Amino acid sequence: MPHxxxxxxxxxxxxxxxxxxGVEVGAGTAIWDNVHIRGPAAIGRDCIVGEKTxxxxxxxxxxxxxxxxxxxxxxxxxxxxRVMIAAGVIFTNDRYPRAFDPAGDGLADSGPxxxxxATTVQEGATIGAGAVIGPGLTIGAYAMIGMGSVVTxxxxxxxxxxxxxxxxxxxxxxxxxxxxxxVEPAPPGTVCGRCGRRS
Numbered sequence: 499m500p501h502x503x504x505x506x507x508x509x510x511x512x513x514x515x516x517x518x519x520g521v522e523v524g525a526g527t528a529i530w531d532n533v534h535i536r537g538p539a540a541i542g543r544d545c546i547v548g549e550k551t552x553x554x555x556x557x558x559x560x561x562x563x564x565x566x567x568x569x570x571x572x573x574x575x576x577x578x579x580r581v582m583i584a585a586g587v588i589f590t591n592d593r594y595p596r597a598f599d600p601a602g603d604g605l606a607d608s609g610p611x612x613x614x615x616a617t618t619v620q621e622g623a624t625i626g627a628g629a630v631i632g633p634g635l636t637i638g639a640y641a642m643i644g645m646g647s648v649v650t651x652x653x654x655x656x657x658x659x660x661x662x663x664x665x666x667x668x669x670x671x672x673x674x675x676x677x678x679x680x681v682e683p684a685p686p687g688t689v690c691g692r693c694g695r696r697s
Contacts, residue, residue: 515531
């Protein structure tokens with residue numbers, strides 16, 4: 499059973515979810531049906547983990563994170579506060595994946611090794627449905643990754659990227675609205691037409 503924090507709203511865990519020993523789940527977090535979370539792992543407060551999502555051991559997830567259905571979060575991934583991960587997103591962590599052990603017979607060990615690379619998703623970023631995130635990357639704060647993208651390089655803060663491979667197509671505000679197109683961000687002092695913030 500997960501470790502529930504003292505005080506506040508207890509986490510809500512669907513009876514079909516498998517939450518292993520050593521998983522910490524914050525107050526107010528909802529874990530939906532057929533989710534599997536391996537321990538040890540940590541999920542912050544007021545999060546949503548959608549149905550049939552898999553979260554590996556060692557994963558750390560911040561507060562107010564939305565993870566939709568059928569997301570695969572592998573070992574080595576850290577997700578900061580206020581991140582949105584849409585349905586069907588897949589994270590990867592291995593530079594040289596093989597089923598077999600090149601040094602001998604049989605299956606390769608599934609645990610992390612020197613070729614297991616860490617990925618960080620910084621505060622407020624959004625990863626669109628069906629995106630695939632390569633190993634060892636940083637997704638910058640408030641970046642926006644389009645649906646179906648294959649991300650093979652770091653994404654700067656506030657960048658809009660999409661495609662296969664994903665390329666920078668513009669820049670977005672904290673609220674998610676487009677601020678500029680192309681390689682250069684919006685000039686300083688530009689006002690967002692949606693929320694009124696200045697860049």
